Amino acid sequence: MARTIDLHVHSTASDGILSPAEVVAEAAARDVWLLSIADHDTTDGIREARTAAAEAGLTLVPGVELSVGAEAHEIHVLGYFIDLDNQPLQAVLRTLRGARDLRNERIVARLREIGAPIDLARVREIAGDGSVGRPHIAKALVEAGHCGSMGEAFGRYLARGKPGYVGRERLGPAEAAQAIRQAGGIPVLAHPGKLGYRRRIEEILDMGLEGVEAFHSDHVEKDVELILDIAKSRNLLVTAGSDSHGPQSERPIEIGSLDIPEWVGEKFLASAPQGWDESR
Ligand SMILES: [Zn+2]
Protein backbone atom coordinates (compact mmCIF):
# COMPACT_ATOMS: atom_id res chain seq x y z
CA MET A 1 0.00 0.00 0.00
CA ALA A 2 1.41 3.37 -1.01
CA ARG A 3 1.36 6.44 1.16
CA THR A 4 -1.80 8.34 0.43
CA ILE A 5 -4.05 11.17 1.59
CA ASP A 6 -7.71 11.51 2.56
CA LEU A 7 -9.19 14.96 3.02
CA HIS A 8 -12.81 14.01 3.56
CA VAL A 9 -13.71 11.60 6.35
CA HIS A 10 -16.67 11.64 8.75
CA SER A 11 -16.61 10.70 12.43
CA THR A 12 -19.16 10.19 15.20
CA ALA A 13 -19.14 13.98 15.68
CA SER A 14 -21.59 13.93 12.75
CA ASP A 15 -22.94 10.79 11.09
CA GLY A 16 -19.83 8.62 10.88
CA ILE A 17 -19.44 5.28 12.63
CA LEU A 18 -15.87 5.71 13.96
CA SER A 19 -14.87 8.13 16.70
CA PRO A 20 -12.37 10.86 15.68
CA ALA A 21 -9.53 8.93 17.37
CA GLU A 22 -10.62 5.72 15.59
CA VAL A 23 -10.66 7.56 12.25
CA VAL A 24 -7.07 8.67 12.83
CA ALA A 25 -6.00 5.14 13.87
CA GLU A 26 -7.66 3.65 10.79
CA ALA A 27 -6.07 6.29 8.54
CA ALA A 28 -2.63 5.64 10.02
CA ALA A 29 -3.09 1.89 9.56
CA ARG A 30 -3.91 2.51 5.91
CA ASP A 31 -0.80 4.62 5.35
CA VAL A 32 -2.53 8.00 5.13
CA TRP A 33 0.00 10.79 5.81
CA LEU A 34 -2.36 13.74 5.30
CA LEU A 35 -5.86 13.54 6.77
CA SER A 36 -8.81 15.82 7.25
CA ILE A 37 -11.92 15.04 9.23
CA ALA A 38 -14.71 17.07 7.63
CA ASP A 39 -17.87 16.37 9.60
CA HIS A 40 -21.29 17.74 8.67
CA ASP A 41 -21.88 21.13 10.25
CA THR A 42 -19.57 20.59 13.22
CA THR A 43 -15.91 20.80 14.18
CA ASP A 44 -16.47 18.97 17.47
CA GLY A 45 -14.36 15.94 16.51
CA ILE A 46 -11.22 17.85 15.52
CA ARG A 47 -9.60 18.29 18.92
CA GLU A 48 -9.80 14.59 19.77
CA ALA A 49 -8.47 13.77 16.30
CA ARG A 50 -5.61 16.26 16.67
CA THR A 51 -4.33 14.56 19.80
CA ALA A 52 -4.53 11.16 18.12
CA ALA A 53 -2.85 12.48 14.94
CA ALA A 54 0.07 13.91 16.92
CA GLU A 55 0.57 10.48 18.50
CA ALA A 56 0.19 8.62 15.19
CA GLY A 57 2.54 11.02 13.41
CA LEU A 58 0.23 12.02 10.59
CA THR A 59 -0.72 15.54 9.50
CA LEU A 60 -4.28 16.51 10.37
CA VAL A 61 -5.90 19.51 8.70
CA PRO A 62 -9.07 20.77 10.41
CA GLY A 63 -12.06 20.49 8.11
CA VAL A 64 -15.82 20.83 8.05
CA GLU A 65 -18.56 20.09 5.51
CA LEU A 66 -21.40 22.59 5.34
CA SER A 67 -24.75 21.54 3.91
CA VAL A 68 -26.07 24.36 1.84
CA GLY A 69 -28.56 24.76 -0.97
CA ALA A 70 -28.77 26.37 -4.35
CA GLU A 71 -32.28 26.25 -5.77
CA ALA A 72 -33.43 22.65 -5.37
CA HIS A 73 -29.93 21.20 -5.17
CA GLU A 74 -28.16 20.14 -2.03
CA ILE A 75 -24.63 21.47 -2.21
CA HIS A 76 -21.83 20.59 0.17
CA VAL A 77 -19.05 23.07 0.83
CA LEU A 78 -15.88 21.87 2.53
CA GLY A 79 -13.80 24.23 4.64
CA TYR A 80 -10.12 23.52 5.30
CA PHE A 81 -7.53 25.11 7.61
CA ILE A 82 -10.33 26.79 9.56
CA ASP A 83 -9.79 28.35 12.95
CA LEU A 84 -11.89 26.22 15.32
CA ASP A 85 -12.32 29.11 17.73
CA ASN A 86 -13.78 31.45 15.15
CA GLN A 87 -17.10 32.47 16.69
CA PRO A 88 -18.94 33.64 13.53
CA LEU A 89 -18.21 30.26 11.91
CA GLN A 90 -19.36 28.39 15.01
CA ALA A 91 -22.57 30.45 14.97
CA VAL A 92 -23.20 29.43 11.34
CA LEU A 93 -22.58 25.77 12.26
CA ARG A 94 -25.04 26.01 15.16
CA THR A 95 -27.69 27.39 12.80
CA LEU A 96 -27.10 24.56 10.34
CA ARG A 97 -27.31 21.95 13.11
CA GLY A 98 -30.57 23.54 14.30
CA ALA A 99 -32.01 23.15 10.81
CA ARG A 100 -30.95 19.50 10.92
CA ASP A 101 -32.77 18.87 14.25
CA LEU A 102 -35.96 20.38 12.89
CA ARG A 103 -35.64 18.23 9.80
CA ASN A 104 -35.25 15.05 11.89
CA GLU A 105 -38.43 15.88 13.80
CA ARG A 106 -40.28 16.34 10.53
CA ILE A 107 -38.95 13.04 9.14
CA VAL A 108 -40.07 11.16 12.26
CA ALA A 109 -43.52 12.80 12.07
CA ARG A 110 -43.77 11.84 8.38
CA LEU A 111 -42.80 8.23 9.15
CA ARG A 112 -45.50 8.05 11.81
CA GLU A 113 -48.08 9.28 9.28
CA ILE A 114 -47.14 6.56 6.80
CA GLY A 115 -47.28 3.75 9.35
CA ALA A 116 -43.60 3.37 10.25
CA PRO A 117 -43.47 4.94 13.71
CA ILE A 118 -40.13 5.28 15.47
CA ASP A 119 -39.16 7.05 18.64
CA LEU A 120 -37.10 10.24 18.20
CA ALA A 121 -35.60 9.73 21.68
CA ARG A 122 -34.31 6.34 20.53
CA VAL A 123 -32.87 7.93 17.37
CA ARG A 124 -30.99 10.42 19.58
CA GLU A 125 -29.75 7.54 21.73
CA ILE A 126 -28.42 5.74 18.65
CA ALA A 127 -26.62 8.91 17.54
CA GLY A 128 -24.95 9.21 20.96
CA ASP A 129 -22.75 12.30 21.14
CA GLY A 130 -22.90 12.95 17.41
CA SER A 131 -25.48 15.04 15.60
CA VAL A 132 -28.55 13.07 14.56
CA GLY A 133 -28.81 12.25 10.87
CA ARG A 134 -30.68 9.99 8.50
CA PRO A 135 -28.39 6.96 9.13
CA HIS A 136 -29.51 6.98 12.76
CA ILE A 137 -33.14 7.17 11.68
CA ALA A 138 -32.47 4.26 9.33
CA LYS A 139 -31.07 2.20 12.21
CA ALA A 140 -34.15 2.99 14.31
CA LEU A 141 -36.37 1.85 11.43
CA VAL A 142 -34.50 -1.48 11.32
CA GLU A 143 -34.68 -1.83 15.10
CA ALA A 144 -38.42 -1.18 15.07
CA GLY A 145 -38.84 -3.93 12.48
CA HIS A 146 -40.08 -1.67 9.67
CA CYS A 147 -37.34 -2.93 7.35
CA GLY A 148 -34.56 -5.47 7.27
CA SER A 149 -31.50 -3.32 6.62
CA MET A 150 -30.26 0.24 6.54
CA GLY A 151 -30.12 0.07 2.76
CA GLU A 152 -33.79 -0.89 2.67
CA ALA A 153 -34.62 1.93 5.11
CA PHE A 154 -33.14 4.43 2.65
CA GLY A 155 -34.60 2.72 -0.40
CA ARG A 156 -38.13 2.52 1.00
CA TYR A 157 -38.39 5.57 3.24
CA LEU A 158 -35.51 8.01 3.52
CA ALA A 159 -33.93 8.62 0.11
CA ARG A 160 -34.92 11.68 -1.89
CA GLY A 161 -38.32 11.09 -3.49
CA LYS A 162 -39.33 8.46 -0.90
CA PRO A 163 -42.26 9.09 1.48
CA GLY A 164 -40.06 9.81 4.52
CA TYR A 165 -37.82 12.29 2.71
CA VAL A 166 -37.88 15.85 3.99
CA GLY A 167 -35.83 18.63 2.41
CA ARG A 168 -34.63 21.53 4.47
CA GLU A 169 -34.08 25.26 4.44
CA ARG A 170 -30.47 26.08 3.83
CA LEU A 171 -27.76 28.65 3.65
CA GLY A 172 -26.47 29.43 0.16
CA PRO A 173 -23.00 28.44 -1.15
CA ALA A 174 -21.83 32.06 -1.17
CA GLU A 175 -22.64 32.52 2.53
CA ALA A 176 -20.95 29.22 3.39
CA ALA A 177 -17.81 30.19 1.45
CA GLN A 178 -17.77 33.56 3.19
CA ALA A 179 -18.11 31.99 6.65
CA ILE A 180 -15.20 29.65 5.94
CA ARG A 181 -12.99 32.42 4.52
CA GLN A 182 -13.49 34.73 7.46
CA ALA A 183 -12.49 31.83 9.75
CA GLY A 184 -9.15 31.74 7.93
CA GLY A 185 -10.14 28.72 5.84
CA ILE A 186 -10.33 27.72 2.20
CA PRO A 187 -13.83 26.97 0.84
CA VAL A 188 -13.97 23.96 -1.49
CA LEU A 189 -16.88 22.59 -3.50
CA ALA A 190 -17.45 18.97 -2.40
CA HIS A 191 -18.12 16.11 -4.86
CA PRO A 192 -19.20 18.31 -7.79
CA GLY A 193 -19.61 15.21 -9.97
CA LYS A 194 -23.11 15.01 -8.47
CA LEU A 195 -23.98 18.36 -10.07
CA GLY A 196 -23.56 16.85 -13.49
CA TYR A 197 -22.49 19.28 -16.13
CA ARG A 198 -19.76 21.88 -16.44
CA ARG A 199 -21.83 25.06 -16.46
CA ARG A 200 -23.68 24.12 -13.31
CA ILE A 201 -20.41 23.35 -11.50
CA GLU A 202 -18.89 26.64 -12.66
CA GLU A 203 -21.94 28.60 -11.52
CA ILE A 204 -21.46 27.29 -7.99
CA LEU A 205 -17.68 27.82 -8.07
CA ASP A 206 -18.35 31.46 -8.99
CA MET A 207 -20.02 31.91 -5.61
CA GLY A 208 -16.68 32.43 -3.88
CA LEU A 209 -15.25 28.91 -3.85
CA GLU A 210 -11.48 28.59 -4.01
CA GLY A 211 -11.13 24.86 -4.48
CA VAL A 212 -12.84 21.81 -5.87
CA GLU A 213 -12.93 18.15 -4.76
CA ALA A 214 -11.82 16.37 -7.92
CA PHE A 215 -11.14 12.94 -6.43
CA HIS A 216 -14.12 11.44 -4.58
CA SER A 217 -15.49 7.92 -4.13
CA ASP A 218 -18.58 8.82 -6.21
CA HIS A 219 -16.60 10.23 -9.13
CA VAL A 220 -16.00 8.16 -12.22
CA GLU A 221 -12.98 8.87 -14.40
CA LYS A 222 -14.75 11.35 -16.63
CA ASP A 223 -15.92 13.36 -13.58
CA VAL A 224 -12.33 13.57 -12.39
CA GLU A 225 -11.12 14.67 -15.82
CA LEU A 226 -13.80 17.34 -16.13
CA ILE A 227 -13.20 18.71 -12.66
CA LEU A 228 -9.41 18.76 -13.04
CA ASP A 229 -9.90 20.66 -16.29
CA ILE A 230 -12.17 23.21 -14.60
CA ALA A 231 -9.70 23.54 -11.70
CA LYS A 232 -6.83 24.16 -14.09
CA SER A 233 -8.65 26.75 -16.16
CA ARG A 234 -9.66 28.66 -13.02
CA ASN A 235 -6.54 28.06 -10.98
CA LEU A 236 -8.45 26.38 -8.15
CA LEU A 237 -7.12 24.22 -5.35
CA VAL A 238 -7.71 20.51 -6.03
CA THR A 239 -8.73 18.23 -3.15
CA ALA A 240 -9.36 14.51 -2.74
CA GLY A 241 -11.43 12.57 -0.23
CA SER A 242 -13.09 9.19 0.22
CA ASP A 243 -16.10 10.64 2.11
CA SER A 244 -15.85 7.52 4.28
CA HIS A 245 -18.49 7.25 6.99
CA GLY A 246 -16.91 4.11 8.39
CA PRO A 247 -17.69 0.38 8.23
CA GLN A 248 -21.37 -0.64 8.43
CA SER A 249 -22.43 2.75 7.20
CA GLU A 250 -24.97 3.27 4.42
CA ARG A 251 -22.12 3.22 1.90
CA PRO A 252 -19.01 1.59 3.36
CA ILE A 253 -15.87 3.08 1.84
CA GLU A 254 -12.42 2.57 3.29
CA ILE A 255 -10.43 5.56 4.51
CA GLY A 256 -7.52 6.29 2.15
CA SER A 257 -8.90 3.97 -0.54
CA LEU A 258 -8.76 6.36 -3.50
CA ASP A 259 -6.01 6.42 -6.07
CA ILE A 260 -4.71 9.99 -5.85
CA PRO A 261 -1.68 11.50 -7.58
CA GLU A 262 1.01 12.70 -5.19
CA TRP A 263 0.88 16.34 -6.29
CA VAL A 264 -2.62 16.74 -4.83
CA GLY A 265 -1.50 16.38 -1.22
CA GLU A 266 1.68 18.38 -1.75
CA LYS A 267 -0.13 21.32 -3.36
CA PHE A 268 -2.88 21.16 -0.77
CA LEU A 269 -0.47 21.46 2.12
CA ALA A 270 1.50 24.17 0.31
CA SER A 271 -1.72 26.19 0.06
CA ALA A 272 -2.10 26.36 3.86
CA PRO A 273 -2.77 29.94 4.93
CA GLN A 274 0.23 31.79 6.28
CA GLY A 275 0.76 31.16 9.95
CA TRP A 276 -1.20 27.92 9.91
CA ASP A 277 0.25 25.11 11.95
CA GLU A 278 -1.16 21.78 12.99
CA SER A 279 -1.75 22.75 16.57
CA ARG A 280 -4.09 25.62 15.71
ZN1 LIG B 1 -21.09 15.65 1.05
Ligand SMILES: [Zn+2]
Ligand atom coordinates in the same frame (compact mmCIF):
# COMPACT_ATOMS: atom_id res chain seq x y z
ZN1 LIG C 1 -19.02 14.11 3.35
